Amino acid sequence: MTNHENFKTLDERKESIICNSKFENRNIKCDTNSVSGAVSQRACVYCGARVVLNPITDAYHIVHGPIGCASYTWDIRGSLSSGEEVYRNSFSTDLREQDIIFGGEKKLSNAIDEIVNRYNPKLIFVYATCVVGVIGDDIEAVCKRAQEKYGIEIIPVQSSGFAGNKKSGYKAGCNAILNLISRYPKHKKEFGINYLGDFNLAGEIWIIKNYLKKIGVPIITKLTGDSSFEEITKATKASLNIVQCAGSMVYLAKQLEKKYGIPYIKVSFVGIEDTINSLRNIAKQLGNKEVIDNVEKFISVQKKKFEKELSYYKKRLYGKSAAIYVGGGFKAISLIKQFKELGMKTVMVGTQTGSQDEYDLIKSLTDEGTVILDDANPTELEMFIKEKGADVLVGGVKERPLAYKLGIAFFDHNHERKHPLSGFEGAINFAKELDITVNSPVWEYVKKEGEKDVKKKFYKFEYESV
Amino acid sequence: MLELTPKEISKRKALTINPAKTCQPIGAMYAALGIHKCLPHSHGSQGCCSYHRMHLTRHYRDPIMASTSSFTEGAAVFGGKPNLQTAIKNVFNIYKPDVIAINTTCLSETIGDDIPSIIQSTDIPEGKYVIHANTPSYVGSHITGFSNMVKAMVSYFSEKEENVLTKKVNIIPGFVEPSDMREIKRIAKIMGLDIIMFPDTSGVLDTPNTGKFIMYPDGGTTVEELKATGMSRATIALGKFASEQAAYELEKKCNVTPYVLKSPVGIKATDELIMKMASLTGKEIPYELEEERGQLVDLMIDIHQHYSGKKVAIFGDPDITISMTEFAISLGMKPIYVITGTPGKDFDDIVTKMLEDAGIEGKVKSAGDLFELHQWIKNEPVDLLIGNTYGKYISKAENIPLVRVGFPILDRVGHTYLPTVGYKGAIRIIEKISSALLDKFDRECADEDFELVM
Incomplete structure (x- = not known):
């Protein structure tokens, strides 16, 4: 924070902000709880668990708690399905005062009955919310009893909101998946991979699935985008796990390695450079000569196909600067690389849940002067966006209006994105959407700070036309 | 997805599917945003505050500011008092609102945090205010939360001075859009009725783009106005569910006559509001509104x-x-x-x-x-x-x-x-x-x- 003495920030926050400089040897403070009273952009354990599990398309997701937790997560994630659509409905026990007093176990048990009697579910997840953790409902026991009664999989998810942060929620979600997998015998290994940490936002998994098909690598289980109960129970067949969203799913990959001997690699299909590296790495790990050849052929075809289109956007975006504020560190890293590919510079990078090694990598990838911050609040974001003169902010729902109010472009890299951003096609979409927002004529009408009167231009126009 | 919905209706007593409501705190947060220079504060886990801000952001497409006590396991076991005290200190220190409006959550309600006593035991800077509403998520809905926070505005602020009665009339607009609040103010102005509207999110959540992010825009009911509600001659509460509690509280506390009307959506409900306003001003209804009504009737017939x-x-x-x-x-x-x-x-x-x-x-x-x-x-x-x-x-x-x-x-x-x-x-x-x-x-x-x- 050495350069920003004028900026008043909470003392507790100072260690969570660094400026990339050769003179700065301090590590960023991260992976801690938010300060009480901060306007934090972070979410809770339950939110993390929902992110991980909700995309499982044929599962019945029962949110055990008062209605809010179910309402706010009803079909907001943008994970697409090629089959079942059950997961897009909202199921809740809608706990009321008397349930809080007398306990909610009976209601939960009835809710499960009502689902089973009405439909033919194979898999039900039961999410614990804050209040359930406090009143002491034993959701494990309720799930176990119902499971014995009906002979279907009913899996408790320990996601009480206060029991950690969003990251702990990812872990709770991964534990639920492990729980499910462990209920089936270990399969014989096959040639094929599991794809972890892609939630099929805007259909991204389908792009990658298609690539893998072209290089001759079958996907056994997708976790969890466009996935299903059957698919998940086959996960132990895989000979390799590849992990896209490391923040949410590396834990699962590690557990699968430990328990079932499936090795894993981290991949990223965000941006052309990362996509190419990831495909090569997958081929290398599988050690299959044919796949290695296929990858090279595939890459050269794709590169040719997309390079021309990308160069159009590169010209339009060259020299612009970007500010990043996203959930995980891994995504931020991919974005920095992608901006580099487009000839843009990254002037601010923040994440909600980045880890120390991710921040180290961010520091090594960015230029001198780039501000790096963990668990930022809107005031800090505003301050650095202005100071660094960013042309575009990459973020999620809550950051969008902030960017717009400041009169700068915004790019949604969260679950509200409408176009897939993975692979070569995704890189084009990324550039195209950036172009749309950065070079939109609407910004001409915004008064920029320091500009005395935006109306001047229009008065001038009026005079001329008179 | 809705192939899931079977035609045959069987009775459900435990399961809610595809809800038509959400929980109290978000309503309280929305109401609190209608106080000038107020930062809503969510006393619970981080997720609550995050979800509420996200949901409100999607609806209003404007920045929604609110802070959170950021509960952890410790707070859930030992109570959230230290979190709230730190939060109050930090919020006044860095975000500098005039008012912090605390809403509780199912978590803080269940562990039994006593918010008034926590507020009392916390140093609050001169000229600043901390108010609270109990908004357990397992009672009522977001509308109940809105109602509770509006009622809290009365309990904390409304004052009655002996023998002082202003010409003002309070209007509680209910859980409606900033555009609606603006419209109700416009109608009152045409009617020549001097009003205090609370809460009032116009000028807060419908702000123009100025190239600047303004944490506390010009809109919102000021603390002075809220205090003065106790000396108004009447309260018009629009919407039984969202507004009547506050109106009755004002009657109880400051003896201000309450009139509970429907939310003025549609011709009849608007007529009722305007008639009530006319009875309070004792004046004719201005032609401007007659004209608007006439246009509406004309269109209805057309x-x-x-x-x-x-x-x-x-x-x-x-x-x-x-x-x-x-x-x-x-x-x-x-x-x-x-x-x-x-x-x-x-x-x-x-x-x-x-x-x-x-x-x-x-x-x-x-x-x-x-x-x-x-x-x-x-x-x-x-x-x-x-x-x-x-x-x-x-x-x-x-x-x-x-x-x-x-x-x-x-x-x-x-x-x-x-x-x-x-x-x-x-x-x-x-x-x-x-x-x-x-x-x-x-x-x-x-x-x-x-x-x-x-």
């Missing part, structure tokens, strides 16, 4: 064939749904299904009476959900849906046009700028209803039925 006899399902928050049902009846439509997610027998009674008086056989339900509404529609379809964005699933599955009114609207714009209350708002609703029905007809009719003039 195209009454378009919607007459059409069956409609209306869902959403109780106050707006009640008024919307009344308006639909005025237009000659048949609201055969009317539901709200908010619990409250009053809703069933009021709407059932409306339908009975109009000779319409319909189903009415409070504490209902959209799954059940969908089932009803599968059994007997309607021509039109009126409600919030969540109706779009039913709309798509059954090919029924949806007119978006209420909260939340997550997929369309305009609601924050264009009102649905008052005569102007009624004209806007008619335009929407008419366009929705005719657009569908034009799109789907046989070529020989396709007409230029309609």
